[in-house]
Amino acid sequence: MYYFNSSIKTTINIILISFVLAYTLNPIRSIFEAKFKLSKRAASILVILMIIGMCITCIISIMPTLFTEISNVSNIFDNIESFLEGIYEKFNLAHIPGANTLYNEILEKGNLILANFSENAINNLIKISSNLITFAIVPIMMYYFLCDGDRIYNKVLLLLPTEKRTIVKKILNDIDKILTRYIASQLLLCGFIGVLTFILLIIFRVKFPLWISILNAIFNIIPYFGPIFGAVPAVVVALLDSPIKALWIVLGMFIIQQIEGNILCPKITGDSTDIHPFVIIILLLIGDKLGGFVGMILVVPIAVMLKVLYDDINYYLF
Template identity: 25%
Template sequence: MELDEERLSTTTLKVDKGNGKVSHVIQFLGGRSTLFVLVSILLIGLIIYIYNHISFIFYPITVFFSTVVLPVILATIAYYLLRPILRLLERIKVPRIWGILIIFIGAVGLITLLVFLVLPFLKIQFHNLVEEFPTYFGQLLINADSFLRTSIFASYYAGLDINVNTLLESVQGNIGKFFTDTVGGIASGVTSFISALTGFILAIVTVPFILFYLLKDGERLPQLIIKMLPPRMRDDAEIIFHDADRQISSYVQGQILVAICIGIMVSIGFLIIGMKYALLLGVLAMFTSVVPYLGPLIAITPAVIIAIVTSPLMLFKLAAVWTIVQLIDGKFISPQIMGKSLRIHPITIIFVLLTAGSLFGVAGVVLGIPGYALLKVLVSHLFKLFKLRYNKYEVNDQLHYENSASRESGE
């Protein structure tokens, strides 16, 4: 009986389509005529036009989100780092509130230890490197000039008529002008600077409070949001929340662990070969490694300049250490920790980094990949729903999307 009704419905659609009464494309879009589509497009354009002229009304909302976004992002990162520890404590029968308290005490102790033991040493190394880096850079230019004048490119280089001393004086003058302009800019914009600093401090202060409630109720938050949705949408929303949670968790936990491993390996390797500022360069490699592809290039640049100025042998030692670190990371650490959870093509990663960096600066470079992963989860699921809806309204079986069930059965 159900099969007969289905055939009758399909036949009716085909007949109506032939008579020009019903189009499966219009039905797919949710309407009954071409006028529905045209009116929908017109309304969308009208909404965009009106918004462009009254956008000032939404300024308080923009300010609210720009103020809230930083502490929420920091608290979310900390939540995904600390959630496995909280779950471990719950497995050994520690109540959730006491587990959160233990985690907070441990985090405060670790931060205090880093501030009083590691930070002063890093501050001294950073200060010395800032003072000596212009000397390293100048020596690098002199060494490059001497090499080019005695190489096979000497005739071409001589034709360029480059004076290293003039170039160095120009660079030093530009650096001095840069610092002068920067100080002047800071002095003229001291009010905005203090305002931004105050906002950042307030954001840091509010992170523990947001983190506490995320650890306490974070796992129940998706269910509360799902209950507010219509029943027909709840199953799809639950899948989206589950996939998004898995993507963020895998990326944050994996990227932080990989970064720590890289920082430790680089520091140990530089200490072994006697590289100056080994610990500082290791910390730089740890922080920049959260940016795929571009991070290692940023981290290796100051190390290469120091190694070239020190001695040619140091450059070979640096190349050996960096190669070993990258091999260990690429073959053992990243595959074991990160796996293939994101499944993003390298070319896509580069495009995402360039685009996000152009739009949002440093924050875009750091958050571009996890943001893309979340967007990919949402778009992928919406595309699955699109295929189901398309197949429902397409009367020709040959034009249906292939679903997973038919692939598994070999149809």
């Protein structure tokens, strides 16, 4: 029913997105509540207003420039074409069998990518704009999850038999501890990646350094594939200036990911998931098929929850 009825799918998506955002922002609300001596409702409103303000600032500051850059995206392929033509002439590749054919095929593919990119970018922007009204409900749902989450939790527990409630509470508390640790470690890791990316982009004077850094930090939530996805916007924008700058950005992003994978990740994340990398890759592929980008973000936390659930059921019941 979820996949065949668009209304039900939209409703469930809004509830899930609101719950996930509220759960993620719950520690920040608790900090505001304790530090500023606010009520739970006032702290919740403050957190939501802060998020809305950040989104509005992002839209106002980046959207006009984004439309301009989309219209000028052909400059990227002009720069690439000039770069390839320079290499082709400098190394006299015309004498190599098949080089001329390969060169022409690359240019042909580039023009095709340009046409598809422009069409898809405009269609996606229109689609996002048409869904803004629907997702305006998300802040309202977040408010109720942040304010009345404990009440909803207790009401749901009342649906269970009395003898099962204690065990369920223990299992849910264990899930909450592991999940909170995972989310906190991921947010801290993404923050480090965002800062390092921002420094790299500032050094090479790439446009939109702040927003590309934020985007790369968000993509970094996805294990293994996230760093690749996150590097693409930086490389594409660098190509607006020159292919050489893009190559430097590729090298810089590679170094950042080595720092993240070999230094930061073991220190910050540790074994918070305790899931084999092969299993995580399979889960990411499943998440991509079921929910796209959002599915890839949510599939690992869901797997962590299921693992804790399995371990606790074995411990408490068997």
